[in-house]
Amino acid sequence: ESQLNPNYNFDNFLEGDSNRLARSAGMAVANKPGGTSFNPLLVFGGVGLGKTHLAHAIGVEIKDKYPERTVLYISAEKFTQQYIESVKKNTRNDFIHFYQLIDVLIIDDVQFLSGKSGTQDVFFHIFNHLHQNGKQVILTSDKAPVDMQDIEQRLLSRFKWGLSAELQSPDYETRVSIVKNKLYRDGVEMPDDIIDYVAKHIKTNVRELEGAIISLIAQSSFNKKEVTLELAQQVVEKFVKNTKREVSIDYIQKVVSDYFEMDVATLQSKTRKRHIVQARQLAMFFAKKFTKASLASIGSQIGKRDHATVLHACKTVDNLAETDKQFRKYIEDLTKKFT
Ligand code: ADP
Ligand code: MG
Structure with missing residues (x-):
């Protein structure tokens, strides 16, 4: 299963000054996957400018021209979830092996990997293997590599090996x-x-x-x-x-647990492990900051805690924000995701 959406193709990806470079590079890659210097091809640009559409179009075109090649489209988010799953089930090697066998790997929204060192590490190894074997990698991101934060240097330098092409707002x-x-x-x-x-x-x-x-x-x-x-x-x-996004408590829990590379269930669990407790406290803190929910309601939605626990969490976060530089960084990163 390539996960490609045939409705996103080159025919209905209209050309303009804003996308000409990225579109042409995409077509060049589709004509000769792995055989151009555009490897990886990184398409970057703001929300709703056609990154996902173009990524699929390239894959669809390759599948059309080279039906025997294996093409896989996956979002970085799903890739991360699969990786976490594989670690849990002790199948990390199978996970790596599966990806190393693909001819054309398309990963959408790689900015999602920011701060996720485990997933970045595994992707680094997969990338190297594919690249060395002349396989094509296509990436999309909401930022240019130079502006990406919390992505390891060695991975960023790989991103810059090929071509980064921007999708701009259409005229x-x-x-x-x-x-x-x-x-x-x-x-x-x-x-x-x-x-x-x-x-x-x-x-x-x-x-x-x-x-x-x-x-x-x-x-x-x-x-x-x-x-x-x-x-x-x-x-x-x-x-x-x-289009102004509503921030819900569910959404906050999802974002915080993604950020710390854990499931929502782990974040809500009764464990006293420090990093999990901190993630939970941050979720409570952001729920208080960005929603109108009462402390009691926040507590009951984040692992059935009472209002005193939420209040304590908010105070702890405030204190840590003053004393702990790393923790302040967490708050800054996460705040950006909610605003
Ligand atoms: P992004 O992934 O950058 O957020 P999408 O690829 O999801 O954006 O594009 C948003 C919508 O706009 C999609 O329905 C897509 O088909 C459409 N779209 C974007 N660029 C073009 C284009 N150049 N021609 C036709 N449709 C486009
Ligand atoms: Mg997209």
């Missing part, structure tokens, strides 16, 4: 063609002034651009509303508001 013309292409594929017509309005107002994220158009299509076909400029304005406004 107005490209946004219009993306919208028109979407409408065309869905067999929907929409007046030019509406297309123009949406493309002018949603600039920095193709996913939001598509989301607004999908919402307009739905309004007109299911609610039978006429797509007026006013409706477009409402949708765009709602869209921009709705």
Whole structure:
């Protein structure tokens, strides 16, 4: 199973100045996997600019041209989960062996590996093996290698061996063609002034651009509303508001446990091991800081503790933040993930 999504291909990845380099490099790699100097190919750029789409497109194209090669697409998050699982089950070697046999390895969102030294270490070995054997590695990230934090130097230097190509925010013309292409594929017509309005107002994220158009299509076909400029304005406004992420206690626990390379169940467990206790206390601290939940509610959701435990956790975190440099770093890193 390659995990590739055939709906993400080169045909529907529209070209513009903002993505020309990355798109062309992707095509070059697809024509000759492992046989160009773009190895690894690292595609980086902000949210919703097409990294995942392009990563799949390269894999889909390779599978089409070279059906006998094994291509695997995986998110860095899933890769990390599999690795943690393998350590638990004592199958770390099988895990490594499996990845070393792949011809084209595509790892999406490698920034997720930041701070995860165990996963980075195993990826370093897999990467070296693949690269030495002329296999192709394709990576995506939300940052350029120079801006990546908490990724080991030796891994960063590997990332720089090949080509790093940026996906930038599409310009107005490209946004219009993306919208028109979407409408065309869905067999929907929409007046030019509406297309123009949406493309002018949603600039920095193709996913939001598509989301607004999908919402307009739905309004007109299911609610039978006429797509007026006013409706477009409402949708765009709602869209921009709705994209502000809600931070939930579940989400906080997930992020904190990922950060410390443990499961949520471990974070919630009764163990007194210091690093687990600290992770749990940090989750409580962030739940108090970023949600409106009461101390009692936070406690009951984070491993069925009482409100006094949560209060104690928050005080402990405050104290450690003042006295412990490493701990302060944890707080800073995690805060960035929530804001
Ligand atoms: P990222 O992984 O960078 O967050 P995605 O690859 O998920 O972004 O892209 C978000 C959405 O925008 C997807 O539906 C994708 O198909 C679409 N998209 C992005 N860039 C383009 C493009 N150049 N042409 C067509 N669709 C695009
Ligand atoms: Mg993505």
